[in-house]
Amino acid sequence: MKTSKGMTGIAVAASLLCTVSIVWIFCQSYFISTGSGEGCIVWHEELYPLQAAIFTGRLLFKSMFYALIMVFLFKQIKAIKSGVLFPGINVTILYCIAGSYLIGNICDDNIATALTSSSHAAFAINGDTLLYAALLVVFALIYKVAVRVSEENNLTI
Amino acid sequence: MSIIVNVDVMLARRKMTSGELAEKIGITQANLSILKTGKAKAVRFSTLDALCKALDCQPGDILEYRAE
Numbered sequence: 001m002k003t004s005k006g007m008t009g010i011a012v013a014a015s016l017l018c019t020v021s022i023v024w025i026f027c028q029s030y031f032i033s034t035g036s037g038e039g040c041i042v043w044h045e046e047l048y049p050l051q052a053a054i055f056t057g058r059l060l061f062k063s064m065f066y067a068l069i070m071v072f073l074f075k076q077i078k079a080i081k082s083g084v085l086f087p088g089i090n091v092t093i094l095y096c097i098a099g100s101y102l103i104g105n106i107c108d109d110n111i112a113t114a115l116t117s118s119s120h121a122a123f124a125i126n127g128d129t130l131l132y133a134a135l136l137v138v139f140a141l142i143y144k145v146a147v148r149v150s151e152e153n154n155l156t157i
Numbered sequence: 158m159s160i161i162v163n164v165d166v167m168l169a170r171r172k173m174t175s176g177e178l179a180e181k182i183g184i185t186q187a188n189l190s191i192l193k194t195g196k197a198k199a200v201r202f203s204t205l206d207a208l209c210k211a212l213d214c215q216p217g218d219i220l221e222y223r224a225e
Binding site: 152155156157 | 184188189191192196197198199200201204
């Protein structure tokens with residue numbers, strides 16, 4: 001009971017943080033795309049597809065990442081309250097979180113490329129991004145095992 | 158699965174209803190239904206003990222192995 005209450009508190013705090021992050025990303029993207037000067041997009045004819053992909057990818061996948069975390073926490077708390085510890089749907093959500101984290105962060109790491117008008121801009125992938133995404137996949141796989149064990153436990157009479 | 162649960166047969170032999178058996182062994186009717194339909198993944202020794210006591214039979218009367 002104490003754990004459930006603590007988890008609910010942490011989940012509510014995390015959800016608030018996620019909401020703030022989503023609003024922040026949208027505001028940031030709005031100012032990056034509409035403003036002028038340093039820190040704003042200078043559209044380059046040759047780089048336009050790459051710039052557009054990075055900018056949209058960052059906006060879409062980063063906000064998707066935070067939204068999915070909120071969905072995961074909401075589903076987890078709902079499941080705990082209904083007596084099911086590991087709902088199967090959360091495995092899919094975790095895979096989606098890992099995917100959106102990977103793509104969103106790759107775009108975020110390369111936002112400088114989208115901002116610059118130089119045609120010599122390099123595309124980089126950060127090692128940490130890959131590592132954290134891999135860790136999320138591992139967590140999803142462990143969760144998948146937990147779902148199976150939980151289902152078997154429920155079918156033990 | 159090749160393990161068949163013959164609780165239905167034993168219930169008919171003892172002229173007992175599922176509800177009575179569930180009450181006697183202290184499990185819900187939903188769980189007894191899972192057991193009867195063969196959806197159960199495992200049976201606890203305590204449940205098997207209670208089943209044998211309530212139906213006055215041996216574990217072999219309830220569980221049967223049939224090669225697939």
